[in-house]
Amino acid sequence: MKQRAWIYISIVLVLALLMPACGPADDPEDDVLKAAFIYISPPGDLGWTYEHDRGRLFLEAQLGDQVQTTFIENIGEGPDASRVMRQYAQEGYDLVFATSFGYMDHMYEVAQEFPDVFFEHCSGFKTRDNMATYFGRMYQPRYLSGLVAGSMTENNHIGYVAAFPIPEVVRGINAFTLGVRKANPDAQVYVVWTSTWYDPVVEREAAVALLDGGADIIAQHQDTTEPQKAAQERGMLSIGYNSDMRGFVGDTVLTGPVWNWGVYYTDVAQDVLNDTWTSSQYWGSMTDGIVDLADFSPKVPQDVRDLVAAERALIVNGEWDVFCGPITDQAGNLAVAEGECMSDGDMLGIQFFVEGVVGNIQD
């Protein structure tokens, strides 16, 4: 008798354990696409993560009831990242976006464990059957913003607060400088490395050092608006990045290259819903709309706007791209001959400065 009681208890316990596992199968919510986003910083940075979160909200607005999203912020690029990805996969999320380069190896590892979940990694280069990468040709709007800076500097001295000397940042500095020199062959771009993506105070200090050195326009490749604020407090102009920083700082932010991740997020979610998702390495252009130039500040005169519009048309129509020759490197040697263009591979691995940049990559 006693033994039988134990058997009943065991059966009940086993059923109790199985129940939650069966539950979701009957759940009406299963038709809904569940997407999770992993952020490196808080959306309150008003820069990088703010834009990804805006993209997430755009996705929700576009697909309405078909999609349900969640996000987690301030996840370091260490073991925490794997843990969070695994957790989302186990909780039944169909699609996981990781929005920082350092998540790459973690996602690569977790993607193998969950073949039924789709993984999307921003800015990396490793893919699997269920893991894709995505990024944007930010160098295109950066070039356009360089045209504005080059046209509007009064002493030909432009400062650039940069995070790390990696190809993504170097490419941005080069594109910006090519724009600056196109509009103003005498201007120079002074680069300072901060060795951090996100540190409001350090970003500000770097901008102040550039302003003290004589810069009258500050551009940046960081995650916060501090360089823009520092320039404004000195009565100087700036070029934003990531988000439309003019809204947060004011009209001293002339314009800036911005991300529109929402376009891509909606496409990906739609593909998953239609069962047409395939793994790829997406590097979207201004034509796709994933990157663009923010609206101009009223301080930007009409002739500059016209110049930008003309160059923009060339890029969007595919007639010309930023890294097409002739391009001279910092030392004065010809890096890209006239009539040639750098390949995507060369651009993704770029590790030299073009003429007009003051600074060195080894720092």
Added chain:
Amino acid sequence: MTEFLRLLTSVLTITLQAGTSLTYATLGEIYTERSGILNLGLEGMMLMGAVTAFATTYYTDLPWLGVLVAIIVGAAMAAIHAFLSVTMRANQVVSGLSITLFGGGLASFLGQRLGPEAHSGRLAGLVAERFRPILIPFLSEVPVLGALFRQDILTYLMYLLIPLAWYYMYKTRNGLNLRAVGEAPRTADAMGIDVIKTRYLYTIFGGMLTGLGGAHLSLAYAPGWTENITGGRGWIVIALVIFSMWNPARAILGAILFGGINAVQFRLQTAGARIPASYLNMLPYLLTIVVLVVMTWWESLSHLVGAPAALGQAYMREDK
């Protein structure tokens, strides 16, 4: 030459600005540690000070009220630490770390909720009244040293506070009692000093100065609220306390060293120097280690200027 002097002036100006929040927090932690309490919650307390000071100033346009609120918030958080480590005799490291985690999380939460409705509750990106640099006529025009007189009001207050903090600690009976509690609480108790009260008092006082340090970040140095605005400065302060060898007069040296590193290295970069930034960033930490090594090595020096002997140890009267 004039170019060099101008460079030196600008470096010193920003160094003092950057060092102000560090100095306030360092002075506070020196007083706390001198009473025998180690408070590792500085990072969280500074963040809370920064976010509450900014929010208060945003809604009232009164930066001084913001400072006051930051001081009160810092005191309240330090009081939690004091309760845990003095009354409950909990492990001070664990308690301090939980204050940091709690403060950091709460500050970030408040930063997303305290803002106006129209701004979807976010404080980030808002502009409020702030402390601006006050140029003292004539003095601020002097090359190099003029940098001392191109600061905001909180930095001027810091100039006053440093000698006062030193005088109080070494030249008054209260200061003597404080040091006695940190060195030998049992003896101090036998002498009739209330150890518990002293430890509560100076832990809370330390929290007030730390909150004030946080307020300087969001109201003067990097005006506005940005998440994690301290960027680890609360941890730097722990090193600065060791670097200054628990002497308030030396707090400013460490703060200038740490505060000045970025100002110098960014200017070296713009000047085209090829010194990797990471080496300069290491310098203050290396110097702190050197100070520690020298103190351990040279026993007599360690007795003279070392850590309070009872630092981190809970005190209980009946203990043997």
